[in-house]
Amino acid sequence: MSFTLKPGKYIITSVLSNNGIGRYSREDMSLLPKNIYHLTSDQKPAVWDVNMSGDGYILTANGPGRSGHAACIDDKLFAVLLDFPAPDRWRIIPSGSDGPGCYVIAQTTGRSGWVVEGNADDLTQIVLKPLLMTPSEPPHYPPFQVFKFTRVDRA
Numbered sequence: 001m002s003f004t005l006k007p008g009k010y011i012i013t014s015v016l017s018n019n020g021i022g023r024y025s026r027e028d029m030s031l032l033p034k035n036i037y038h039l040t041s042d043q044k045p046a047v048w049d050v051n052m053s054g055d056g057y058i059l060t061a062n063g064p065g066r067s068g069h070a071a072c073i074d075d076k077l078f079a080v081l082l083d084f085p086a087p088d089r090w091r092i093i094p095s096g097s098d099g100p101g102c103y104v105i106a107q108t109t110g111r112s113g114w115v116v117e118g119n120a121d122d123l124t125q126i127v128l129k130p131l132l133m134t135p136s137e138p139p140h141y142p143p144f145q146v147f148k149f150t151r152v153d154r155a
Contacts, residue, residue, distance in 0.1 A: 005092045005103065007052055009153035011045045014038055015098055015146040017120035020045020023063035023079055024123070033078035034068060035125045036061060038116040043123075047152060056089030056108040072107065077114060077126035095146045096138025102148050104141050106131060116144045 012021040020039045023046055027034050039045065049060040049067070059070040061079040068079030069087035080087070088107065095102040106113035113131040118124040133139040 005050060005057070005149060006151075007050055007057075008151055010048050010050050010149045010151055012048055013045060013148045013150070014116050014120075014144070015095075015102055015148055016116050016143040017041070018148075019043070019121065021114075021126065021147060022046025022048070023061050023068075025064060027064060029065055031066075031081050033071070033073060033080045034061075034063060036070060036077040036079055038118070038122070038124050038126060040123050041121055050092075050149070053087075053089055057092050058087045059090055059105075060087075072112075072128050075112075075128050077128065092149075094138075095141050097140045098143075098146050098148075101150060102146050104131060104145055105147060113145055114147065 019041055023034050024037055047062045051058050060067050066081045068081040071078055071080045071085055071088045091106045091108050093104045093106060095104055104113055111130050112128040114126050115129045117127055131145060133141050
């Protein structure tokens with residue numbers, strides 16, 4: 001199955017809860033990396049810039065200040081507002097059994113991917129853990145590691 005995600009602007013939501021993934025609306029104004037959260041249902045989801053780069057995608061989280069590229073730091077997901085560390089590249093893999101627009105987001109350099117931990121309506125930081133899947137075709141992934149991409153920049 002080859003459903004390539006086209007570059008553009010997207011809202012990313014968790015299949016587990018249908019809640020948005022993004023930066024918290026109230027964060028400090030420093031240039032330190034900002035946490036990327038599984039937001040609560042009352043939080044407005046972020047708009048993400050999705051761009052192809054080499055063997056993967058660069059995902060940029062828009063927030064209350066500067067935009068920042070998604071990067072893994074100590075197995076947690078952050079928006080990095082400066083040029084260092086360099087943007088992580090991500091594989092965006094169709095989940096197969098969750099419907100159109102549903103993907104697993106994995107590192108291009110390993111077997112870990114984005115995971116929502118906690119209850120469906122908790123504000124929790126996205127973590128990176130080894131991805132779980134069934135040995136079926138197409139593989140089935142648990143809902144806490146599947147994300148829906150909804151395009152928002154089409155005319």
